[in-house]
């Protein structure tokens with residue numbers, strides 16, 4: 001069972017780590033005394049390449065060791081597996097054209113990759129990367145590590161998120177929360193300390209480009225829009241340079257190196273190194289010594305920039321679309337955050353600055369910033385003064401009272417937080433000016449069996465016939481479990497809100513008891529709810545009929561029609577107090593039929609609406 005808070009008591013020794021599980025590279029970080037810190041491996045390296053290889057003695061290895069094996073054992077090595085996480089065979093056709101994934105078997109939802117003689121699912125491969133990160137963390141911290149926050153792209157769907165959690169579990173990590181990568185980057189820059197603002201996160205990594213626009217409101221980030229290109233990144237720059245170098249070699253060595261896979265991999269490394277240096281120096285040399293031969297080519301930044309300009313340009317169109325989806329202009333962006341190794345390139349920085357008309361944040365290492373933010377989130381989860389840990393789900397459902405004393409749930413139990421939901425309700429009485437919003441918690445169907453959290457009035461709404469007003473009720477639970485409820489009259493924009501802490505004064509035992517009770521009483525509750533709903537509907541149709549009987553159309557009806565209506569009213573009234581909602585619904589239907597002609601003959605459309613629209617929500 002999931003609970004809201006867990007008390008660790010005094011003896012907490014293990015640390016919660018933050019992990020950036022990237023397409024190209026992965027990192028692990030932890031909250032230190034002075035802030036988040038990237039954890040290094042035993043050789044002082046921070047970046048763990050997201051590459052996995054099956055050794056000759058059938059062990060899965062990840063990171064640097066797998067990167068070496070990519071040169072010599074490409075048939076037992078796999079990279080970019082994040083592209084396959086949580087995806088079905090339909091989804092990955094594009095990837096298969098571009099990446100040498102060796103699909104061993106697949107069904108609609110399960111894909112398996114072949115490494116040597118064995119097969120693995122994408123979460124199993126990712127788990128090998130996570131295990132490496134976990135090992136590095138345990139060695140550096142000297143404590144066991146069993147809990148983590150892992151980042152995922154903002155656009156990841158449920159299946160992709162679930163696959164990431166599965167990978168964590170397989171690696172022996174409990175994933176306490178998945179955090180969106182752009183949110184993590186913003187946290188690393190402490191942007192959550194601003195009260196409000198709009199943040200654009202430009203993430204140009206190895207193989208993917210993502211742009212996200214977030215709205216920060218009272219410390220919570222909301223993703224307004226995302227865009228990008230899943231096949232655009234540093235790899236494209238590498239391929240461009242590689243092609244040029246291969247042509248050079250062809251003419252210098254009189255040899256087609258592209259046929260030699262180890263030779264190509266070595267040359268690729270040489271061009272990547274040159275590319276990365278060009279972010280800091282105006283000129284460098286691509287160098288390869290291979291099988292007794294030597295290749296050297298000097299390359300200036302100026303030429304480099306001319307070559308890659310079209311690639312950089314391709315990132316700008318998704319940025320413009322993203323702005324337009326978020327209905328924002330560049331001037332409305334308050335902060336721009338740079339993420340991904342490829343944003344080290346000065347040309348990229350300049351292009352982003354020009355587009356957003358703001359100097360982007362580049363103070364932190366762009367390939368570390370997501371992991372640092374994950375560690376900040378881990379620190380928030382682990383470390384507050386009360387020694388409490390907030391879990392990422394709501395333990396009980398949250399909703400509001402609707403007619404007849406029943407609860408309409410907006411956020412269901414076990415929803416991951418932050419969570420939000422909006423539903424539209426309407427008024428029950430003609431000309432109603434105030435709406436009472438009663439916020440409830442619990443699993444039961446009736447108000448009397450749930451916990452009352454708050455009540456407030458939305459006042460001075462536009463007086464309209466019953467059923468015509470549109471009251472939008474929005475529930476938002478932030479990462480700390482604080483619930484904000486806002487009710488808004490859609491016509492006037494008038495709104496009113498309240499903030500509560502649903503976990504306040506609630507013990508784990510009580511939560512458990514409430515859930516147990518809801519199971520035991522489920523049937524009884526459902527019957528009672530249906531009965532009450534039927535009575536509300538009966539009230540509505542009786543009121544609407546009474547109103548119609550006062551109209552000019554009524555005396556104009558044939559006497560037998562009026563008799564039929566009156567007897568249908570009596571029938572309905574006689575079963576109103578009964579306990580069978582089926583009988584009640586039958587009589588409602590009968591009255592509905594009896595008044596149909598009356599409704600049709602009435603010119604007043606509002607009254608017709610009232611007769612027909614007997615349901616209130």
Ligand code: ADP
Pocket residue numbers: 022023024025026204205206207208233234235272275276277279339340341342343344345366367
């Ligand atoms: P991902 O999020 O896709 O896993 P990263 O954010 O770590 O990847 O970005 C990796 C990419 O960044 C690689 O293409 C790498 O070559 C590139 N990169 C790293 N450092 C630099 C640099 N100094 N200049 C240019 N590109 C760089």
Ligand code: MG
Pocket residue numbers: 022023203205340370
């Ligand atoms: Mg990344």
